Amino acid sequence: MxxxxxxxxxxxxxxxLLPDEWYPDPDLRMAIRSLLRDQRLSISNYGDSQGYAPLRVRIAEMLMGLKVGTTADQICLTIGASHGLELVMRALVRPGDYVLVDEPGYYNLYSALTGYGVHAIGVPRMDTGPCLETLRKLLNDYKPKAFFTQSIFHNPTGGCTDPATAHEILSLAKNHDIYVVEDDVYGDFDDLYRTRIASLDQLNRVVLIGSFSKSVSASIRIGYVAANIDITNKINTIKLNGVIGCPSFSEMAVYAFLTSGNxxxxxxxxxxxxxxxxxxxxxxxxxxxxxxxxxxxxxxxxxxxxxxxxxxxxxxxxxxxxxxxxxxxxxxxxxxxxxxxxxxxxxxxxxxxxxxxxxxxxxxxxxx
The missing domain is CATH 3.90.1150.10 (Aspartate Aminotransferase, domain 1)
Incomplete structure (x- = not known):
């Protein structure tokens, strides 16, 4: 990497990432210039540790469009999806724990889990999503704390988890009392509004991770975690201990672009x-x-x-x-x-x- x-x-x-020319450079620059013209804007303070409130409200509205009911208080902004995955990992598991992951899957997640001393066990991907037969067996054998998966445009295969598989994953998660961490980093590119596991659970035991790094700018690099309020508060504390301040100007720039119409x-x-x-x-x-x-x-x-x-x-x-x-x-x-x-x-x-x-x-x- x-x-x-x-x-x-x-x-x-x-x-x-897609080629540079695919990204909205002129429109994003226009949004940034409009921010800089606002003399009331402070660019020297830390900002809200949970993230710029108007952007969290906007993300909550976007998630409602995906049938994931949430509020701004349940959203914590992050420095991209990888940062979100690490925060969730530290909130839900401890060194020595077992977790399940998609295999093949995101190598950066593998590295983060290994570096934290967590044992990652792979669940093979099928055309319909994670292999349910293997998932059932691994849940019984390893008693994992969480399952990290991608439902929409899985990396690297590009496949999507179908509704029946998503329902069964959630049912198994409930029966085995584990969390499902759903990485939706490519969700912006889904024009069919496919089923997210989070939409079936409404963030009770599913944690949803998203990002604007793939769709808007990897340089500005803003992501988010949406979860129940207890997990969100825990994630926010871990985030605050790790980074202290937040890239509030970048968060405001993304908000300006999202609300510009472009x-x-x-x-x-x-x-x-x-x-x-x-x-x-x-x-x-x-x-x-x-x-x-x-x-x-x-x-x-x-x-x-x-x-x-x-x-x-x-x-x-x-x-x-x-x-x-x-x-x-x-x-x-x-x-x-x-x-x-x-x-x-x-x-x-x-x-x-x-x-x-x-x-x-x-x-x-x-x-x-």
Whole structure:
């Protein structure tokens, strides 16, 4: 991850962000300029530790549109979704505890759990969401404290948890008295208002995490946690002990953009563009010889394997030396497992020379 963020890559097919030109830079700058013109605005104070209140109110309204009933008091703003995941982890579990996670899944979550001394056990992803048969067995075997999952446009597969599976996950969580932590970082790109587990539970034992890093700006980096009031208060205390102040200006900038009228237009454009480029990206990968190409209903990614590449990690290491960043399947698996597949960012695959450079490198690699 440090490698990915620190370098300017010739071709960056492994990133978790869309290309810069997809983001609302002019509209966001306009919103920021309007803030700076307000002489009443203070940009030198800490701000509310729970986060800018008007933005929390706005997020609560947005969640109501997803049938997740909540109030601003139940929302704590964070420095992106990864920060939210870490805060929730510290609020719900202790070193030595067991938790369940999607596998494949988000590598940053894996690292955070391991670093905190928590044992992460993987639940395989199916087309319909987490494998319920495995989930039932692991709940009995390990007595975990929580299940971390993505219902909408799961990273890396791009799949969504169907309503029947979501209902069963919540039922199992109730029966085994565990929390469900639902990472909805790609939720802004869902135009069908698919079922969130949080909408079935209304934040009693489900904690919902969201972010504007993927949809508005990774640099401004504002996320949120929505939970019952007891968990929210606990998270806020942990957050305050860790960061003291909050990026209140960034929070105000996101609020200004959300309420400017440009946000909805921007999200609609991104959804429409993703719908088009996903299929084009799948065709391009097929032309390059990739097989088993996933067909997700949305999101940034498709997964695929190449029949002549046995080790995705070895291929990716060689590609990095040629200034091409890839995301091998290994990084999305627990306990050093190996994989023969890759996760591709469809937006970057469509950039000029994206597939051409990858094709040339594959040819060179197969000659060795």
């Amino acid at each position: 440090r490698q990915q963020m620190a370098k300017q890559w010739r071709i960056n097919l492994g990133t978790g 946000y909805r237009k921007h999200i609609t454009r991104m959804r429409e563009r993703l719908f088009i480029v996903r299929e084009v990206a799948r065709n391009k990968l097929s032309e390059l010889g990739f097989t088993d190409i996933s067909s997700p209903g949305g999101g940034f990614f498709v997964c695929a394997r190449h029949p002549k590449i046995d080790s995705a990690s070895h291929f990716s290491e060689k590609a990095a030396a040629a200034n091409i960043l890839l995301a091998p399947g290994d990084v999305f698996l627990l306990n050093g497992k190996t994989a023969d597949w890759f996760r591709f960012n469809v937006g970057h695959l469509m950039k000029p020379n994206g597939t051409e450079c990858l094709q040339a490198f594959i040819r060179e690699y197969l000659k060795c």
